[in-house]
Amino acid sequence: xxxxxTILVLVFITVAIWQMVKIFDLAQANAxxxxxxxxxxxxxxxxxMLGFLAFIYIITIVCFVKxxxxxxxxxxxxxxxxxxxxxxxxxxxxxxxxxxxxxFLLHYFAFKYKGEKGRKALFFADNNMLEAIWTIIPVxxxxxxxxxxxxxxxxxxxxxxxxxxxxxxxxxxxxNWKARYxxxxxxxxxxxxxxxxxxxxxxxxxxxxxxxxxxDIITTELHLPVGRPILFKMRSQDVLHSAYMPHFRAQMNxxxxxxxxxxxxxxxxxAEMRQTPEMIEKVANINNIRVEESNKLIAKxxxxxxxxEFDYLLLCNKICGKSHYNMQMKIIVETQExxxxxxxxxxxxxxxxxx
Amino acid sequence: MSAHEDTHAHDDHGxxxxxxxxxxYIFSQDHKMIAKQxxxxxxxxxxxxxxxxxxxxxxxxxxxxxxxxxxxxxxxWAPDGVMDADIYLALITIHGTIMVFFVLTAGLSGTFSNLxxxxxxxxxxxxxGFLNMLSYWMFFLSSVVMVISLFVEAGPAAAGWTIYPxxxxxxxxxxxSGAGMTLWLVSMAIFIAxxxxxxxxxxxxxxxxxxxxxxxxxxxxxIWAFFITAIIGVISFPVLLSAALLLIMDRSFxxxxxxxxxxxxxxxxxxxxxxxxxxxxxxxxxGHPEVYIxxxxxxxxxxxxxxxxxxxxxxxxxxxxxxxxxIAFLSTIVWGHHMFISGMxxxxxxxxTFTTLLIAxxxxxxxxxxxxxxxxxxxxxxxxxxxxxxxVSTFITGGLTGIILGDSALDINVHDTYFVVAxxxxxxxxxxxxxxxxxxxxxxxxxFKRMLNKNLGYVHFWVTAICAYGVFFPMxxxxxxxxxxxxxxxxxxxxxxxxxxxNVVITIFALIGGAxxxxxxxxxxxxxxxxxxxxxxxxxxxTLEWTAPIKHIHGNWEGExxxxxxxxxxxxxxxxxxxxxxxxxxxxxxxxxxxx
Numbered sequence: 004x005x006x007x008x009t010i011l012v013l014v015f016i017t018v019a020i021w022q023m024v025k026i027f028d029l030a031q032a033n034a035x036x037x038x039x040x041x042x043x044x045x046x047x048x049x050x051x052m053l054g055f056l057a058f059i060y061i062i063t064i065v066c067f068v069k070x071x072x073x074x075x076x077x078x079x080x081x082x083x084x085x086x087x088x089x090x091x092x093x094x095x096x097x098x099x100x101x102x103x104x105x106x107f108l109l110h111y112f113a114f115k116y117k118g119e120k121g122r123k124a125l126f127f128a129d130n131n132m133l134e135a136i137w138t139i140i141p142v143x144x145x146x147x148x149x150x151x152x153x154x155x156x157x158x159x160x161x162x163x164x165x166x167x168x169x170x171x172x173x174x175x176x177x178x179n180w181k182a183r184y185x186x187x188x189x190x191x192x193x194x195x196x197x198x199x200x201x202x203x204x205x206x207x208x209x210x211x212x213x214x215x216x217x218x219d220i221i222t223t224e225l226h227l228p229v230g231r232p233i234l235f236k237m238r239s240q241d242v243l244h245s246a247y248m249p250h251f252r253a254q255m256n257x258x259x260x261x262x263x264x265x266x267x268x269x270x271x272x273x274a275e276m277r278q279t280p281e282m283i284e285k286v287a288n289i290n291n292i293r294v295e296e297s298n299k300l301i302a303k304x305x306x307x308x309x310x311x312e313f314d315y316l317l318l319c320n321k322i323c324g325k326s327h328y329n330m331q332m333k334i335i336v337e338t339q340e341x342x343x344x345x346x347x348x349x350x351x352x353x354x355x356x357x358x
Numbered sequence: 359m360s361a362h363e364d365t366h367a368h369d370d371h372g373x374x375x376x377x378x379x380x381x382x383y384i385f386s387q388d389h390k391m392i393a394k395q396x397x398x399x400x401x402x403x404x405x406x407x408x409x410x411x412x413x414x415x416x417x418x419x420x421x422x423x424x425x426x427x428x429x430x431x432x433x434x435w436a437p438d439g440v441m442d443a444d445i446y447l448a449l450i451t452i453h454g455t456i457m458v459f460f461v462l463t464a465g466l467s468g469t470f471s472n473l474x475x476x477x478x479x480x481x482x483x484x485x486x487g488f489l490n491m492l493s494y495w496m497f498f499l500s501s502v503v504m505v506i507s508l509f510v511e512a513g514p515a516a517a518g519w520t521i522y523p524x525x526x527x528x529x530x531x532x533x534x535s536g537a538g539m540t541l542w543l544v545s546m547a548i549f550i551a552x553x554x555x556x557x558x559x560x561x562x563x564x565x566x567x568x569x570x571x572x573x574x575x576x577x578x579x580x581i582w583a584f585f586i587t588a589i590i591g592v593i594s595f596p597v598l599l600s601a602a603l604l605l606i607m608d609r610s611f612x613x614x615x616x617x618x619x620x621x622x623x624x625x626x627x628x629x630x631x632x633x634x635x636x637x638x639x640x641x642x643x644x645g646h647p648e649v650y651i652x653x654x655x656x657x658x659x660x661x662x663x664x665x666x667x668x669x670x671x672x673x674x675x676x677x678x679x680x681x682x683x684x685i686a687f688l689s690t691i692v693w694g695h696h697m698f699i700s701g702m703x704x705x706x707x708x709x710x711t712f713t714t715l716l717i718a719x720x721x722x723x724x725x726x727x728x729x730x731x732x733x734x735x736x737x738x739x740x741x742x743x744x745x746x747x748x749x750v751s752t753f754i755t756g757g758l759t760g761i762i763l764g765d766s767a768l769d770i771n772v773h774d775t776y777f778v779v780a781x782x783x784x785x786x787x788x789x790x791x792x793x794x795x796x797x798x799x800x801x802x803x804x805x806f807k808r809m810l811n812k813n814l815g816y817v818h819f820w821v822t823a824i825c826a827y828g829v830f831f832p833m834x835x836x837x838x839x840x841x842x843x844x845x846x847x848x849x850x851x852x853x854x855x856x857x858x859x860x861n862v863v864i865t866i867f868a869l870i871g872g873a874x875x876x877x878x879x880x881x882x883x884x885x886x887x888x889x890x891x892x893x894x895x896x897x898x899x900x901t902l903e904w905t906a907p908i909k910h911i912h913g914n915w916e917g918e919x920x921x922x923x924x925x926x927x928x929x930x931x932x933x934x935x936x937x938x939x940x941x942x943x944x945x946x947x948x949x950x951x952x953x954x
Contacts, residue, residue, distance in 0.1 A: 007426045009866075013873035021880065024813040038809035038890050039897065040740045044816070048739035051820060052747070058824060059751075062831050070860055073838040075771050091768055098758040105725060105754050112732040113747050117739060118669070123937055124930040125734035128671040128952055137726040138719060145715045148761060152715075153708050155767035160704035177531065177622070196621035208621070237701075241622040242525040243634055245699065245774065249840035254770050256700050258634055259524055260618025263701035289855045296855075311852035318851075320774045320842040322518040323525060324532045325443045328845035 042119055049117030056110035060103075074249070078281050080315065080336065081251040082268035083159045088252075090155050097144060162266035168232035171225070173317070174207050175237070175244035175257040177324050180317055180332035183207060184220040186351060192216020196240045196259075204357045208240070217353040220346065225317060225334045227269050228342035234266040247320035248334065250276075256321055269336045276336075277313050286313050377912075385495075387487030390910050392494050393473035394805055397798070399494075400465020401882070403501055405875075407456035412872045414449045417441045419858075419865035421847035435513070443846040447516035448534050450844060452508065454519030455542070457787065459549055460504065462652040464497045466794045467591075470655055471560050471584040473801060477903035478578050480569025480920055482913040485562040489555050496552035500545045507541035515542035518844060520645065523616040523637050527608050530622045540609070543602050550599045557588035557595075564588075569902070571922035576941070578901050578926040579672060582679050583658025586686045590647045590654075593690060598644035601637060608632070638700050642693035649786050650689040654682060656793020657724065657753075660746040662926075663796050664728055666899045667743035668735030669937045671927035671952075674727045681720035688717045698766040699773055707766040714764035718757070725754050736930070736937070740897070741815030742800035748823050749792040755827075756784025759834065774844075777837025780830045788826045795819075798882070803896050807908050808889030814881040818874060825871025832860050898938045900926050905942055924951055 040048070076088050076095070116124075162168060172183035172191055185191045192215040199208040209216040227233055237246055239257035246265070247254045255265040276282055289311050297307035319330035337345070386392060413432075416425060424439035435445035472490065476483050484490045508514045516534030517526035521542070529536040564585045568577075577585075607613040608629075616637040617629035665672040672678060694702065694710030728750045737743065759781045762768045772778065795818075802810045836857045841848065848854045848861075895904035902922070906914050920942035928939040933949060945951060 009869060010427070010873060013870060014876070017873060017876050020817055021814065021877065024811065024817065038812045038892075040738045040743075040812065044812065045737065045739045048744060048816065049737075052739075055820075055823060059755075059827060062827055066832050066835050070832065070835040070839070070857075073835070075838050075840055087767055087771065090765070091762065091771070094762050094765070094768065098761065102755060102758055105729065106751060108729050109732070109747065109750055109754070112729060112735075113737060113739070116668075116732060116735045116737050118736045122736050124669040124736040126671065126930050126932055127673065127730075127734065128927065129674055129676070133730065134674050134677050134723065134727075138723055141719050141722040145718055145761070148765065149712055149715050152711055152765040152767050156704065156708060156711065156765075159767060159770065160707070196619050197626050199621050199626070201624065241620055242528070242531050243522050247774075247840075247842065249771065252771050254699050254773055258701050259620050260631075260633060261635070261701060265699075285856065289852060292855050292858070293852065308852075311855070313853075316851070316853060318842055321522075322447065322844045325447070327447075328443070328847055329850045331851070 040118070045117040045119070049114045052110045052113040052117075056106060056114075059106055059110075063102075072281070072285070074285075075252075078276075078279065079250065079252055080269055080271040080276060081253065082270050083155075084252045084270075086155055086158070090151055093151070094148065097148070159267075160265075162232070162234050162264065164234075166232045168234035168266055169228065170234050170236065171227075172207075172236045172238060173225075173246045173257065175239040175246065175319065175323075175330075177241050178319070178326035178330040179223075180225075180246075180319075180330065181207060182222050182225045182332070184222070184346060184349075185215075186218030186220055188215055188218060190215045191236060192219050192352070194238070199240070202357070204355060207238075209352055211356070217351065219352040220349045221352065221355065222349055223332065225332055226342055226345050227334065227336045228339045229269050229272045229336050231339070232266060232268045235264060237263045237265070242323050243321045244319050244323050244330070245321035247318045248315070249318070250315050254320060272336045272338060273313075273315060273334075274337070276315070282313055286311060385491060387483070387491045388910075388912055389472045389476050389484050389487070389490060390805070390914075392490055393469050395494050396464060396468035396472060396497070397805070399498055399501055400461050400469060401879075403456050403460040404465060405879070406505070407453050407461055408872055408875065410449045410453040410456075412869060413441070414446055414453070415865040415868045417446055417846070418848075419862045421849055444513055444516060444533055446846045447518070447532075447844065448508075448514040448538070451516050451519055451521075451534070452504070452514055455515075455546075456504065458519065458648065458652065459546070460497075460501055462787070462790045462794070463553065463648070464549070466790060466797070467584065467587055467651065467655045468494070468497065468556060469794075470580070470659060470797050470801070471556070471588070473805060474580055474903065475560055475563050475584055476567070477804070477906060477914060478581050478901050478926075479564060479567060479572050480902050480915075480922065481563060481567035482915075482919070484559050485567060486559055489559050493552045493555035493559065496548050496555065500548035500552060503541055503545035503548065507538050507545065510537040510541065512536040512538060514538040520638075520641055521605070522641070523605060523608065523634050524620055527605060527617060528620070528622060528627075540606075543606055543609075547599060547602055550595045550602075553591055553595050557591040560584055560588040561592065569919045569922055572941075576922055576925045579661035579675070579678055579682075580655075580658040580901075582682055583654045583661070586682050587651050587654045587658075590686050590689060591651050594644040594647040594651075597640055601640035601644075604640075605637065635697070635700055635702060638697050639693070642696045643690075645696065646693040647689045649782070650685055652790045653786050653793075654685070656749060656790040656796075657682075659793045659797040659800070660728070660749050662899075662901065663742045663746040663800050664731050664750075665927050665929060666800075666897050666938075667738040667740055667746070668731050669738065669929045670731055670735040671929055672727070673730040674723070675925065675927065677723055678727055681723045684720040685717060688713060688720070692717060692764075695764050695766070695769070698769045704766075711764060711766045715761060717764075718761055721753075721757055725750060725757070738897075740799065741810070741812055741819055742796045742897075744816070744819040744823075745792045745796035745799065748819065748826075749789045749796065751823075752784045752792065752826065753789045755831075756781055756786070756789065760785065771840075772837055774842055775837040776833050776841050776843055779843050780833035780837055783833075784826075784830045788830065795822075795878070800897065801903075802882075802885065802889075803892035803908075804903055806886050806889070807892055807910075808885050809892050809896065810885045810889060811881050814877055818878045818881070821874040821877075822871055825867045825874070828867030829864050829871065832864055836860050895940075898936075900928060900938050900940045902941055905940060928952075 170185040174181040192213040193210040237257040244257040315334035317332040428436035429439035512533040604615040614629040614632040
């Protein structure tokens with residue numbers, strides 16, 4: 004209802020403005036070619052250009068102050084995270100400088116050289132020196148960014164098998180995630196969706212005859228030991244999904260019919276992350292918002308929202324159907340001992356089958 | 359060029375054969391009428407596309423709140439006025455499709471290529487008036503099919519405008535992948551045919567029908583942009599057509615081009631051996647050049663409008679042409695940057711990072727050249743000029759974040775978040791829209807013989823400009839917080855609760871900006887009939903279209919077609935009294951043509 008009223012008000016404002024413009028028009032009737040900018044229009048719009056420049060700067064500052072604690076640029080929880088964040092910050096600084104200068108020149112010139120009757124513009128059609136300068140500067144800056152970027156990319160994407168990574172499968176389906184641990188042998192058993200047998204609870208289509216599959220462990224929560232390289236193998240049973248783990252700066256699509264992979268080393272446990280000052284502040288802020296919301300809900304006779312506690316998340320980040328917006332899995336990063344204790348409690352594949 | 363004059367030797371064209379209402383207004387073969395048809399169809403599609411975006415923005419800001427607007431417009435898809443999650447996905451899908459293809463490809467390129475190519479190169483009409491008519495009517499048909507697809511029982515296509523299979527291939531995966539997707543594919547196939555007919559016509563016309571003296575180096579930058587755009591279209595649209603046809607085969611005839619090993623709703627499907635990644639390659643082989651198909655005409659229009667209204671030559675004409683060519687070439691070898699994390703080989707990711715970041719160079723040259731054109735000009739701040747300056751501004755703001763998204767390493771993080779949405783809406787959506795508005799304000803007198811009201815134009819520009827930044831600037835920040843796009847609601851993620859107020863701000867700006875487009879629509883339709891009558895050359899411009907009479911005649915010029923003696927940018931040239939010298943004015947004795 005509020006939205007509808009807002010629109011209604013806007014429509015009325017529009018009509019009002021139009022009426023005012025019409026009066027303004029009538030006031031300057033009879034002049035020839037009245038719909039071309041006059042000196043007065045140039046002056047007014049020239050000043051507005053300066054105003055708009057101020058607006059761009061202000062909105063930039065407001066956004067950075069209010070919403071600038073960019074979680075994807077700080078507080079990463081994986082080994083490659085800080086390098087990536089560094090590249091991001093460097094890119095941002097370059098963008099910020101270029102944006103500030105070029106927007107200034109554009110809008111300032113639009114103000115400074117606003118037209119006046121009788122003045123003649125400078126006939127200035129070409130200058131090879133100038134053009135060479137603003138071709139070469141971007142070339143140098145971009146060359147730097149490309150080289151830095153490619154090193155970072157190769158570093159992330161090349162998983163070194165010598166580090167003995169823990170192999171975990173992320174299995175996507177509409178609309179939830181499963182994780183499969185490779186078990187004692189650290190080798191995932193063969194699997195194909197054609198082997199899925201719901202009646203026997205073989206929900207991921209593991210090859211029951213494959214010895215490597217016997218000790219695999221299927222879970223609905225992702226537990227990761229801190230400090231150990233993890234190699235994720237992604238699979239999807241129906242449509243495209245994307246395994247997005249923003250805190251770890253990790254993402255890879257899950258593609259039906261093929262296995263994709265991504266590797267990283269978690270460096271901060273969930274418990275440690277909850278204790279960082281940034282996270283304490285963020286969570287407190289979120290809980291304040293939730294308390295406010297809850298009060299509104301209670302007033303309407305509905306249930307209050309639960310208190311939020313930070314957890315790492317795996318989100319689906321490729322449109323996958325109706326409940327795409329709620330396809331998530333909790334990730335818990337813990338110490339090696341905690342992880343081992345947890346994994347021991349889980350059923351291995353051969354024991355989970357129903358005969 | 360003499361051959362062409364021979365074929366059109368009869369001077370008072372148009373007076374000989376009487377035109378009926380049908381041949382003049384409906385099945386017209388005259389490029390000026392076809393341009394108007396494109397513009398009006400594109401505008402109507404634009405209204406639908408924008409309305410959709412306002413609806414889903416309201417859902418994002420006030421999730422699952424009842425809304426009378428939804429109840430009225432969405433019917434069964436909004437029980438009790440609460441938007442359904444399926445229709446949310448359908449709205450974003452069709453919004454993208456309509457805005458990219460129907461408004462900013464056909465509406466922009468179709469309108470201005472048709473209007474300006476013959477008029478600015480000095481031709482009587484397009485090379486083939488009949489193909490041109492066919493092109494428009496196929497576009498019209500595809501628009502009708504797309505609109506019809508909104509009303510099918512199981513819902514319109516809802517797999518995102520990129521329609522990645524298997525989601526788009528399997529009705530089991532999503533209601534919208536049934537009849538809705540079939541109609542989407544049929545509509546796009548017709549659209550592509552229309553676009554190809556149009557593009558071939560533009561290319562042939564520019565190559566063959568230039569008037570005497572109109573060498574390629576004297577072409578206005580608008581024509582360069584339309585010409586190169588048409589070439590990109592001819593190269594890349596057929597690939598999308600093939601992708602669409604293969605998808606139709608997979609959907610209806612049991613082939614497995616894009617599908618393999620699928621278990622859905624309790625059953626294993628027969629598909630084996632295909633790959634969705636193949637579809638992504640085919641899609642983006644068009645999809646990325648499409649960005650430039652949308653953007654280059656807008657930049658072309660801007661070049662013309664900025665030069666005319668600065669009363670100065672466009673700075674660095676040769677560099678501008680070179681950068682159009684460079685962008686066109688590079689645009690066909692960067693598509694993989696949409697697929698860094700699709701599962702393709704990481705080495706390919708490196709290659710595409712390299713080519714992608716290279717595009718920043720010609721883009722930077724263009725931006726700097728526009729700014730230098732303003733320097734020491736005598737700027738006539740007409741509404742068209744404001745929109746052109748606005749375009750340069752959003753092109754810079756949106757373009758700069760491209761160096762983050764084009765970098766494969768950084769893309770891991772922000773891929774498919776709102777950061778991407780903010781980036782491409784600014785750099786191609788808003789910029790191209792501004793280009794389109796600039797074109798409409800500038801050439802309205804040419805099209806409709808009347809002027810648009812400038813004061814309404816000013817109101818339209820300033821509110822739109824503020825709202826565009828108000829919508830898309832904060833959007834970068836919710837993207838940088840890791841919020842994925844295409845989520846029906848974020849309320850299942852308390853993690854993002856602190857962003858809900860940003861989403862409200864964005865939606866309010868969107869609603870205001872959307873409402874103020876009514877000012878434009880009013881101005882547009884009112885001025886067609888009741889606007890102030892125009893003079894022949896209201897902006898005191900150099901290009902040939904302003905030498906043609908105000909009254910539209912078949913064949914464009916009475917008598918002989920004007921000959922061209924100079925480039926299009928002799929503004930404020932020393933030695934001339936006026937601050938503009940039209941292209942058909944011969945060089946004075948002793949005057950040298952600028953070496954450009």
